[in-house]
Each structure stands twice: as structure tokens, then as C-alpha cells.
Amino acid sequence: MPVPVALTGRLTRLEPLAPHHAEGLARAGAEDRASYAFTPVPHGLDPARGYVDHALAEQAAGRAVPFAVIRTDDGRVVGATRFQELDYWKGPLVWPAVSGVPHGDPATAVPDAAEIGNSWLAAHARGTGINTEAKLLLLRHAFETWRVRRISFRADARNLRSRAAIERLGVLCEGVRRAHSRGLDGVVRSTAFYSILDEEWPAVRAVIELRLSGTRSPAPLGAAPGAQAPRPADLDEQLVPA
Numbered sequence: 001m002p003v004p005v006a007l008t009g010r011l012t013r014l015e016p017l018a019p020h021h022a023e024g025l026a027r028a029g030a031e032d033r034a035s036y037a038f039t040p041v042p043h044g045l046d047p048a049r050g051y052v053d054h055a056l057a058e059q060a061a062g063r064a065v066p067f068a069v070i071r072t073d074d075g076r077v078v079g080a081t082r083f084q085e086l087d088y089w090k091g092p093l094v095w096p097a098v099s100g101v102p103h104g105d106p107a108t109a110v111p112d113a114a115e116i117g118n119s120w121l122a123a124h125a126r127g128t129g130i131n132t133e134a135k136l137l138l139l140r141h142a143f144e145t146w147r148v149r150r151i152s153f154r155a156d157a158r159n160l161r162s163r164a165a166i167e168r169l170g171v172l173c174e175g176v177r178r179a180h181s182r183g184l185d186g187v188v189r190s191t192a193f194y195s196i197l198d199e200e201w202p203a204v205r206a207v208i209e210l211r212l213s214g215t216r217s218p219a220p221l222g223a224a225p226g227a228q229a230p231r232p233a234d235l236d237e238q239l240v241p242a
Contacts, residue, residue, distance in 0.1 A: 001062045002083070002110050002146065007137040010072065010212075012130050014137055017055050017066035017080065022048040024077025025068065028122035038156040038184055041120050055082065055118075062086065062106050069121065069134055078125040081134055083142070085115035085152065103147070110146040116153055129212060135169060136208045143201040150197055156183055157190040166194050170207040 004016035015021070026048035029041045042048040058064035066082035089103070089112040103109050116138050121131055142148045155162040157176050167173065171194040183189035196204050 001106055002065050002086070004059070004065060005141070007067070007141055008072070009133045009137050011128070012133045012137065013070040013072050014067040014081065014134060015070055017052055017059075017068050017082075019049070019052055019056075021068040021077055021080075022052050025051065025080060028078050028125075029120075032123035035123070035161065036120065038159040038162065039118070039120055040184060051080075055080075058084070064118075066118070067138075069125075069130065071125065071130060078130060079119070079121035081119035081138065082117065083111075083114045083138065084117050085113075086111040087113040089113075089149075111148060113148055113150040113152070114142060114146075116142075116151060131165065132169075132208060132212055136205070136212065139196070139201070139208075140205070143196075143198055143205075148198065150195055153194040155192050155194075157192050158183075163192055168211075170204045171196055172200070 006016065007014040023045060025042055026045045029036075029043055029048065033041065033043065040051070042051040055064065055066040059066060063086060064082050064084040065086075067080065068077050069079040069081055070076065071078050086106070088106045088109065090106075103112050116135070119131070119134070125131075139151060142151050153166045153171060155166060157163075174193040174195055176190050176192045178190045179188050180191040181189060
């Protein structure tokens, strides 16, 4: 199973989630909660401790690799994210190692496919580039260190903000599964599914890096004359999970 590792960028550090992050998560989750209708975000210190305990239990069971999202300039905890739905393609044939990385056995190898989810940010951290860079760090680790074949995302079909954030990464929408599960609000929800394949990763990485570079990209097709694409911070929205 994957070994927890810290991933560091210019704006963001993803630390393996640990009990000492609970207080910071409680502070982050106590800000404006209006956008948390579709995702579980702890509200208070005891719920934050329970959130961490549950995430670590999922990690111990080999089902997730959770992270605390840390802002690098002041070391403040501003949210959380994780790899989940770890998928190992073990079968009757031995799955060959990819670039020397063992695959196929959950006990000794890294996953062949995974999902990024359970991602949320404190209100003040949205629109700052932190989410975009966090996704770059996770995707780069998955495709370039683990050598996965696919990374998936999902979102409640009603969560247009989350879906827009996913789509701005250049991720392919596979479709919407109707009446897929019960939503956090108790309503039967439909779920939008997205994915990136390993052969698509270089193009997706280029899109994300362009947005983080501070360089304006060309205006979208159909935009008004003279219009320009939004700056990277404008493209950074909270990405929330299933």
C-alpha cells in the first residue's frame, strides 16, 4: 500500500493527515460554511478529531491516503484532501512493474487507479491558487511517482461550483449517473464522474501549470472581442468531493 508522503509546492504543502491537524481543521471549517452543503467538513474541535480518526482508519485499511492542506507562507491548516478508491488490478497474470514501480498487490504496491476527493478549503483560502496547486501536487504524484493509469473525480451533479472547478483542470467528464446515491443532505443525488488517463496527463499538467504561472491564456472561443481568460486565482475554486 502507498506510503504517506508530504508534497510541497510554492503556495501549498500537503502533509499526511495526523491528529495534530485537528485544531487547524476545526478553525478552517468554522469559517463561512455556506458552500459545504455537499461535502462533510468538520464543525468544531471534537468533530475535527473524529474526522481525522476516521480518515486514519481508512488509511490503515488501505482505502485512502489523506492529507492536511497547509498554506506555505504561514503554516496554517486551510483544508483537507485525499486519495481514495484505491484500485489494484490484480489478476491471474502478473501485472508488470511500470518504470520499476510495483503494481497489482495492495499489500506491497501502489494503486493502478485512484480517486481524488474529500477536498475542501477554508473560505478565506478559496481563489488564492491553493486548490489548483494542491491538485497539481496530487496528480503529479499519482501519475509520475505511482504511475497510475487513471485518476478519477466525482461530484454531486447539483454542485455546479465543484464541477466547474474539476472541468477547469482539463478533466474529461464521463457522464452523470442518475439517482446514484444518497447525498449529504439526505436527498437522492445524481453523480457526475470525471477522469484523467495516463496518456492525457501531460496535456492536463500543461493546463494547470499555465494557470499557476500567472500568465493569461487566450480568451475562450466565443468570448467578446478583446476578452482575456481569467487569471489563475479566478480559476481556483473549492473542489469538493462526492
